[in-house]
Amino acid sequence: MPGFVGHTIANTAVLAGTTFVMRSQGWSWQDVIAVDAGIAIASLVLSPDMDLFNSKSMKGWGWLRVFWWPYSKLAKHRDRLHIPILGTAVRWLYVATLLFLLLVLFRFWFRRIGLSVDFDFAGDTDDIIYNALYLVDVFLGAVLADTTHYVLDIISTKLKRLVPRRLRDRYDRYAQNHYDREHRPPRGRAWISEEGQR
Numbered sequence: 001m002p003g004f005v006g007h008t009i010a011n012t013a014v015l016a017g018t019t020f021v022m023r024s025q026g027w028s029w030q031d032v033i034a035v036d037a038g039i040a041i042a043s044l045v046l047s048p049d050m051d052l053f054n055s056k057s058m059k060g061w062g063w064l065r066v067f068w069w070p071y072s073k074l075a076k077h078r079d080r081l082h083i084p085i086l087g088t089a090v091r092w093l094y095v096a097t098l099l100f101l102l103l104v105l106f107r108f109w110f111r112r113i114g115l116s117v118d119f120d121f122a123g124d125t126d127d128i129i130y131n132a133l134y135l136v137d138v139f140l141g142a143v144l145a146d147t148t149h150y151v152l153d154i155i156s157t158k159l160k161r162l163v164p165r166r167l168r169d170r171y172d173r174y175a176q177n178h179y180d181r182e183h184r185p186p187r188g189r190a191w192i193s194e195e196g197q198r
């Protein structure tokens with residue numbers, strides 16, 4: 001229940017903390033920025049809440065979220081793909097696959113209209129390994145952000161259980177009313193269950 005704002009605040013704190021710790025341990029700015037980029041991407045565009053088609057993280061994608069429809073169908077909200085590292089890897093591979101397919105499509109299209117574009121990224125092997133290390137930094141940042149998200153989800157659920165049932169029900173009714181007013185269900189589809197909202 002921390003919601004998008006709660007998760008964003010927590011991950012911003014993680015970003016600031018990571019920057020501070022890494023710098024004080026003498027890491028280069030390049031490494032720090034790569035890790036920070038991973039945290040930012042995982043918080044804003046590749047959040048674990050991408051398994052919920054109506055989530056705020058999803059809305060940020062605008063019409064592009066059609067690409068995420070299969071993912072949100074395959075992954076149940078707060079199921080296995082909410083777990084850090086596993087979920088992180090699956091989401092990043094999902095995007096990599098999409099980008100690869102787009103690249104193949106464009107290549108095919110360019111060839112049809114007779115345009116010759118050199119898509120070969122082949123460089124020095126050393127260069128490739130050197131740059132791949134930055135990708136490791138980015139991924140580690142993303143894992144850090146996803147772990148924070150996961151822990152916050154669990155803590156907030158535990159805290160919620162401590163609240164007396166009567167108050168909880170009242171809040172749930174309030175939240176559902178708000179949701180019903182603010183959102184319209186997609187055509188031919190039922191509301192997502194209360195459980196799914198958390």
Ligand SMILES: [Zn+2]
Nearest residue numbers: 048049149153
């Ligand atoms: Zn979540």
